Amino acid sequence: MRIALLTEGGFPIAESAEGGWCDRLTRGLPEHEFEMYALGAARREAPPEPLPARLSALRPSTPAAAVLHGRPRRRALLAYRALVRSLVEPGAAAGFGPALYALAEAGRGGGLPALLRSGAALRVLETAWQAPGAIGAAGSGAAVEPQVRDVLVAADLLAHHLRALSAPWYGAEPAAEGPVRERWWSAVRLPGQAAGPAGLASADICHAVGGGPAVLPGLLAKHFYGIPLIITEHGLHLRERARGYRDAPYRRPVRALLLTFFRLLAREGYRQAGLITPGSSYDQRWQIHCGADPATVRVVYEGTxxxxxxxxxxxxxxxxxxxxxxxxxxxxxxxxxxxxxxxxxxxxxxxxxxxxxxxxxxxxxxxxxxxxxxxxxxxxxxxxxxxxxxxxxxxxxxxxxxxxxxxxxxxxxxxxxxxxxxxxxxxxxxxxxxxxxxxxxxxxxxxxxxxxxxxxxxxxxxxxxxxxxxxxxxxxxxxxxYAVEPAATAFRGLYLELVSGRPLPVAPLGAVAARRPFGRTAEAWVAASAAQPQPVAMAAGGGVAAKGERTAEGGPAGVGAAGQASVGLAEAERAASGWRLSTRLAELRVSAPRRERVRTAVPVGALVEEAGAG
Known part of the structure; x- marks a missing residue:
């Protein structure tokens, strides 16, 4: 599988450095491919060579320079207004998630960092704080009225924490209509299109290493592409932020706004995550108290x-x-x-x-x-x-x-x-x-x-x-x-559990099938076990033809027509176990020159017709 590791810090400053937790995770799971998406890494920073921690790529977060105009700008300001309103009005907290995703969709083409620090964004924040029912201070007692400096500081800090929305990891296409399982336009390609998805669209699982802003790319990847999310917290980000902002050099309105942002972000992250792995049962109880589903929380001790x-x-x-x-x-x-x-x-x-x-x-x-x-x-x-x-x-x-x-x-x-x-x-x-x-x-x-x-x-x-x-x-x-092996084994099983519930992408007719989380399908393993040690391919008559043999129609095994190969696979399955034809697409991995594989997908209706003709 391809795992996207999401970190808040830069590389190799944070715990993603050589010898850190990410290094132990990637070395313990060599069968998977890991890419790191670091919010603190900029394009001007040259990544270390070779990349440590067995990473295949390091993705910086520097957005492309752009300016929002016209309708996208108005959409982004409306989403930002709804987001700020959810932070300052207790009754509007339920709109945090929809506003966050709407803001991300409006800024996928770039230009969001400049907009969040513009005068229009400052006016949105000032108006929201002055609205009836807005809470400007944390705790009980009279609310402290926000001042102009509070608006400037809060807008700058909020733009900093939302920097993940501007990362060039999501593509510039608008979100597709319909449920998540139908949004696989980014994972398939028609003839003549670009060769596959880029960024988080190509990942099988997003793994957020820590809470807070590091969860944001995983939330957007699930929203845009339906990619499952797993969150690992060895120390609760929300708890540490709450402790840190008590002594922060900000006035109470700014602290209240930021703490509400992290509280709602943690709740949304826990709600959307398929699995959550705290470092202790103590943290597990905290996460459940903050809104996590107990069925999704699994304690995994940090290996050393x-x-x-x-x-x-x-x-x-x-x-x-x-x-x-x-x-x-x-x-x-x-x-x-x-x-x-x-x-x-x-x-x-x-x-x-x-x-x-x-x-x-x-x-x-x-x-x-x-x-x-x-x-x-x-x-x-x-x-x-x-x-x-x-x-x-x-x-x-x-x-x-x-x-x-x-x-x-x-x-x-x-x-x-x-x-x-x-x-x-x-x-x-x-x-x-x-x-x-x-x-x-x-x-x-x-x-x-x-x-x-x-x-x-x-x-x-x-x-x-x-x-x-x-x-x-x-x-x-x-x-x-705290041994490394039990932790790696636990995440190996959690990855399989998480990806097993992911709906498979359905490619349009004539399109190349989307990549799967695993390199070899079950059919490939069955075919390989039928003839050892030669690579095998299913012949049209239902038998297994070794490499170099010819089928009953006179063609070499494994390179015949798509209908012949697919019918052979169906006949073999029926002869072996009496299973009925599946309603899904039948696939066959046929033998080809070394390091090349050809996969052909044929509708089931064509299989039935050709099988009857044969």
Whole structure:
């Protein structure tokens, strides 16, 4: 099958880089062909050579320069007005999906980026905010009246998040009328037309790697071409956006508009996706709460290539805690520092090694933690050691006795898996997916409770046999859950399940049949098993003719008339199992020169007539 991987970031910046999740997925499924559609990649950026992660192509998102005029411009503005109205009026939220698809259809010829930043788009947003019933602020209480700067900022951010609508991946043809199963004009070609579809029209499955804007191309591919969509979220995009916009430097009307956009986009993505694969049962419950159908959600743990990494060696002589995570207010470093101060009352020589970096904007928090270290341990500079930037995590685990994860939002599942794979016992706060992933192989403590954290670490430091038992059990659990092979096997089955429910394209008479998800049909396998090892073709009389033989009519096997070959296939099927002729088109893969195959499609009516004449 041809899989279109949809990512929000550029390449190779995001998780699509060599060694990332996309790399593990493509290497684990070599039988499929993967193409990456990156929203952050521009045409001016030269792709790496050769393409990493076993990709066959990298599609940038830079739209063609164009300007909308006349009727397309009016259609686009009407769709944009309906989209903005669904974001600011609670009663109009149901119109988000139709407005999104109408806007995409109006801008398929190009010109949408300029329109979304034009004065007309600003007036649409300003009018929608001033309409009766519009909500300009999030939360309860009086609404904050939007200002001119809010209109400018919101329009620019909304145009940025809708950039997927302008990507050159959908073609410029208008959408066909009728249900999705009849929209296969883009997947077939008549004689003299271009040789096959381009962009997302040629994919068998769209796989969105993450939520948010990365889902938009998959939604449009399903709307335009009926291509099934699968969404993988190792961290919920909507949840992270909601947390991030709390501290964003925007006024409340802008934050309310953007959070509503992501909420409605997540709901539409979950509604249209054939399958959704969260990275934990914790995220699964969140997705169902946000509107996902429980029947479509399947938990697939993120595989890591470090599952076979050797465990950490002998413990250090000095009892040492290893803290990992981001150095930010929600990372829990302050709790770990205060917990160490409590622990040193019973283990005076205990130390803490800090491995992590301060994200952008969290420099003040790191300075606060440094001041706290000087306050808690004024005469003991060796009590807390900050690892150098770029230090290998496995080397840090090697120098520790117990691993500590004290964040208030829950550590990412893969970070928990890395800690468990080290073979050191884990003490983590009971938030997020920690209880599900660690299970009985570690100790869980309440968040922001330094005394409980110190008590758990003291219990492990006092019992060497317990540390070894929990460390080995955690390593085996992580190896079972986070190996690469189970994840690849799960997606192999999910791809087959998703594509099996896709309706087959029906080509007009005289047209070349559309490409299928699989390279060889069932008829080809049956014919190949009838005569080994020679390539075979069905003769007109119903027998199997080997390569080089001639049929009863005197022609070489496999290159006779279409009616003869098709009748031979029908006779063989009836002789073998007594099946009735199918109501679909009968196909035959006949032998041809090496690396060339000819497929002939004949209506069933012609088969019956020729069979009767024979």
């Amino acid at each position: 290539e470090n599952a076979d990494r050797p465990a950490a060696g002998a413990e250090p002589e000095i009892p040492t805690l290893v803290w990992t995570g981001p150095i930010e207010p929600h990372g829990g470093l302050e709790t770990a520092l205060r917990g160490l101060a409590e622990l040193r009352e019973t283990h005076a020589t205990a130390r803490l090694r800090v491995h992590g970096g301060a994200p952008a904007g969290a420099e003040a928090y790191r300075a606060h933690c440094a001041e706290l270290v000087a306050t808690l341990f004024p005469d003991e500079a060796e009590a807390v050691v900050f690892e150098e930037a770029g230090a290998r995590l496995d080397a840090v685990y090697e120098r520790g006795t117990v691993t500590v994860l004290s964040g208030t939002r829950g550590a990412p599942p893969r970070l928990l898996a890395e800690a468990m794979l080290s073979g050191r016992p884990v003490v983590a706060t009971d938030v997020g997916a920690a209880r599900e992933l660690i299970g009985p192989t570690g100790l869980l403590v309440p968040a922001e409770d330094p005394r409980a954290l110190a008590a758990a670490c003291a219990a492990l430091l006092a019992d060497e046999e317990r540390r070894a038992r929990l460390g080995n059990a955690g390593r085996l659990r992580a190896q079972e859950m």
